[in-house]
Amino acid sequence: MTGHPGVPAPLRxxxxxxxxxxxxxxxxxxxxxxxxxVVASAANGEEAIRLVAEKSPDAILLDLNMPxxxxxxxxxxxxxxxxxxxxxxxxxxxxxxxxxxxxxxGARSYLTKDADCADIVAALxxxxxxxxxxxxxxxxxxxxxxxxxxxxxxxxKPSEKLPDGLTLREAEILSMIARGMNNPDIAAELYISTxxxxxxxxxxxxxxxxxxxTAAIRYARDHHxx
Numbered sequence: 001m002t003g004h005p006g007v008p009a010p011l012r013x014x015x016x017x018x019x020x021x022x023x024x025x026x027x028x029x030x031x032x033x034x035x036x037x038v039v040a041s042a043a044n045g046e047e048a049i050r051l052v053a054e055k056s057p058d059a060i061l062l063d064l065n066m067p068x069x070x071x072x073x074x075x076x077x078x079x080x081x082x083x084x085x086x087x088x089x090x091x092x093x094x095x096x097x098x099x100x101x102x103x104x105x106g107a108r109s110y111l112t113k114d115a116d117c118a119d120i121v122a123a124l125x126x127x128x129x130x131x132x133x134x135x136x137x138x139x140x141x142x143x144x145x146x147x148x149x150x151x152x153x154x155x156x157k158p159s160e161k162l163p164d165g166l167t168l169r170e171a172e173i174l175s176m177i178a179r180g181m182n183n184p185d186i187a188a189e190l191y192i193s194t195x196x197x198x199x200x201x202x203x204x205x206x207x208x209x210x211x212x213x214t215a216a217i218r219y220a221r222d223h224h225x226x
Contacts, residue, residue: 010037011128014055016048016074017041017063017090022113026061026090029117036121045069045077052082058128059086061120062107064098065193072101072196079106086127090120094137095191096144101169109133163223164207171225173200174208178217178226 013030015038017023023041030036039055042048045062046069052060060078064071075087088109089102099110108127111120112135123133134142162171176186183201187194201216210216220226 008035010035011059011124012037012039012055012057013124014039014048014051014057014060015041016043016045016051016060016066016071018043018066019063022063026120030061030120033117033121036124043067045071045074048074049077049081052078052085057085059088059124061088061090061124064089064091064093064102065195067195070193070196070199072105072192073199075102075105075107086124086130088120088123088127088133090115093191094135094141096141097169097190098192099134099138099142101192101196110138111135112137166204166207170200170204170207173197174204174216174220175225177201177204177213178220 013036015023015026015030017026020043023043027038027041030038039057040051042051044066048060048062049069062071062074066074069077071089071091075089078085078087086109087107088111089107090111090113091098091102092113093099094112102110108130109123109132111123111133115123115135126133162168166174173186173190176189181189183194183197187197190197204210204216205212208216208219210219217226
């Protein structure tokens with residue numbers, strides 16, 4: 001869609017959320033805003049990536065907790081494959097782990113679902129021009145975590161590099177596995193979905209050459225991550 005002379009064309013966006021009522025509500029809500037054009041909506045991360053490829057939007061409004069492919073991995077793939085498309089996360093989670101994971105994956109802005117329409121539109125417009133918008137609650141969680149959380153996982157000395165390309169988050173989850181925690185418990189403590197935990201664990205197994213949890217626990221103890 002092109003704008004009239006002197007009037008900018010609407011911002012073309014894709015909406016991705018696995019809850020149909022939320023997704024459809026966002027489509028309707030944003031459809032009332034003249035400067036926004038919703039070109040497609042997706043129910044999971046894989047569908048979101050496919051629609052971005054088809055529609056070439058300016059931005060995508062993306063939930064974190066989705067089936068098939070979660071929002072973090074979808075963000076990572078989108079920013080790698082379609083760097084010109086701004087990713088704006090809209091989720092229920094405002095904890096520091098979710099915010100950091102989304103931003104590290106390449107999200108340009110991060111909003112919680114209590115944001116109103118004007119906040120969402122402002123974040124989409126800002127993200128499309130290269131600016132970042134972080135929800136106040138999410139920003140507060142980041143600042144609190146920076147002030148209180150140790151920089152390294154349990155047993156890891158500041159000067160040590162993590163082995164085999166493990167990220168801090170992967171080392172943290174590996175440490176929890178070594179302490180006997182199951183996936184739902186880890187997900188609850190980190191405020192992320194069990195599907196995201198499974199994705200992390202699959203990467204941990206691949207990086208450490210572990211065939212199962214027992215082997216991963218042995219690896220964690222051998223590398224002082226348990």
